[in-house]
Amino acid sequence: MQLQRVQQVQPWIGRPEADALAACLERNWLTEGPAAAAFRQNLGQLTGSPHISFAPNGTLGLYLALLALDLPRGSEIVIPGFTFMASASAAIFAGLKPVLIDVDPHTFAARPEAFERAITPRTSALMPVHIYGQAANAAEIALIGKRHGLAVIEDAAQACGIRYRGQHAGTFGDIGVISFFADKSVTMGEGAVVMTRDPALARRVSLIRNQGRESSGSFVHEMLGMNFRVTDMQCAIGNAQLARLPQIRSDRLRRYNLYVEGLSGLPQLRFMKLDPNSDFIPFRFPILCPRMPELREALENASIQTRTMFYPLHRQPCLQGLVDPCDLPICDTLFGEGLCLPIHQGMSDEDVRRVIGIIRTTLTHESVTC
Ligand SMILES: Cc1ncc(COP(=O)(O)O)c(C=O)c1O
Known part of the structure; x- marks a missing residue:
């Protein structure tokens, strides 16, 4: 008998996601709309983050977050050497120089001391990464960032639903990103959220992701931006997944x-x-x-x-x-x-x-x- 191949990863999609998608199509609202508003609210409840914006994927979410932080071009960002390539490529596209550090041999996450040791006068940001379903000690890394006047951006791509001492991963620093790619525990196919507590930073995120304007109906563009929006269909799937x-x-x-x-x-x-x-x-x-x-x-x-x-x-x-x-x-x-x-x-x-x-x-x- 031929054994069924066991894939490394596989999304868990069923009736709830199909029903949510059908409801979305029946509403005839395809761009960010009611399902996006509900998903944003549900994610706000899960993470405790007051400002949540969507991005097309985790890579672009990190890039968007870094653009919003507006760090000096050529300055250094400290990143663990053990992470997916996107942590570094987003930084490089945002004009920063990654400085790589080693990780803890047991948890595979970079320790706060390793971040602190890598800080130089050229450093502008620290990027803790939450790996393999548990959170790094971003609480301590955020304190280090504060002490040295550095931005802290958390790559929480793999950390939906993960709390460190009761606080959700991605909410310790200035800004954090969760991915909902198809291999993640909760998926919307492709997609991500950018989270921050800082209303001014949240406003920059929302302008940059929407062509530099407050509302999609306007042709007046306050600043240069791009299109980092997602669809209501993706958010409908995300909502059904989150409930599970x-x-x-x-x-x-x-x-x-x-x-x-x-x-x-x-x-x-x-x-x-x-x-x-x-x-x-x-x-x-x-x-x-x-x-x-x-x-x-x-x-x-x-x-x-x-x-x-x-x-x-x-x-x-x-x-x-x-x-x-x-x-x-x-x-x-x-x-x-x-x-x-x-x-x-x-x-x-x-x-x-x-x-x-x-x-x-x-x-x-x-x-x-x-
Ligand atoms: C640690 C980490 N950072 C960033 C990303 C990028 O997310 P996405 O695939 O949604 O672009 C991933 C995705 O696998 C990841 O694991």
Whole structure:
């Protein structure tokens, strides 16, 4: 019997999303309208952020947030070396120079001390990144930013629904961005929100994203802007997804616990450590293993799609010459030994047990390489 391929990620779309989309089409309102207003309100309740604007995706959300911050061109922004490329590319397109720092080997997030050590007279901003379903200590990083007079922009692309000591990720600094891409725990297909508590910054975001004007009906443009708007159809899907967040959280946590139980006792495997101050909604199931390539091959041969962890930013071909050379040994280890196992709604508990079985079999056999 042919085994069904288990994808690395898979959106969880069903009747609620289809009904929300149909209602949106029946209203005949396609651009940001009633569904966007409802999604904004629901996200405000979830995050506690008073000012929420949409962006077409997390990458452009970070870019929009940085444009609104209006930081000096050529100034430095401190970014962890272990993150998706968009954290750095948004900064570079906004005219900034990324300064890369290493991350904590257990939580994979950059620690506040690492941010503080990287500050120079040229620094204008810090960018904490919340990774793999838990929050970084952005509370402390925001305080460091305040102490040094620096902007703090949080890349909370992966952190919808995640709180650190009770406060939502992305709301500690001056501005934060959550992505709703199709691989995120909550999706609107493509899309993101930019959140801030600062009304002046919120106004700049809303002008820049709407061609530099307050209202779409006007042809008077107060400042130069662009079009960063989304559609009501995306927001309708986002709303239906958000209502299912408690279910998404509990399903993923159940699978997470199955993985932890099934993979415990294998000395060659390490798991991401959970920070007790942070909520946790599993985003992937990340493991570290010196025999990662063998594991990856065994899983792929059994139709389980895996992903390595991020290729470290200091090694990215496109960043050579744009960032200073640096040593980030933990980022290197995470890429060399890290593997992301699937944990999405589309897989069954049986699929999880199958993944566990393949890993246990592979690791309890001697390596054939010499
Ligand atoms: C940490 C991080 N930052 C930024 C992004 C960019 O978000 P988007 O894919 O919505 O552009 C992602 C998306 O995967 C991400 O994981």
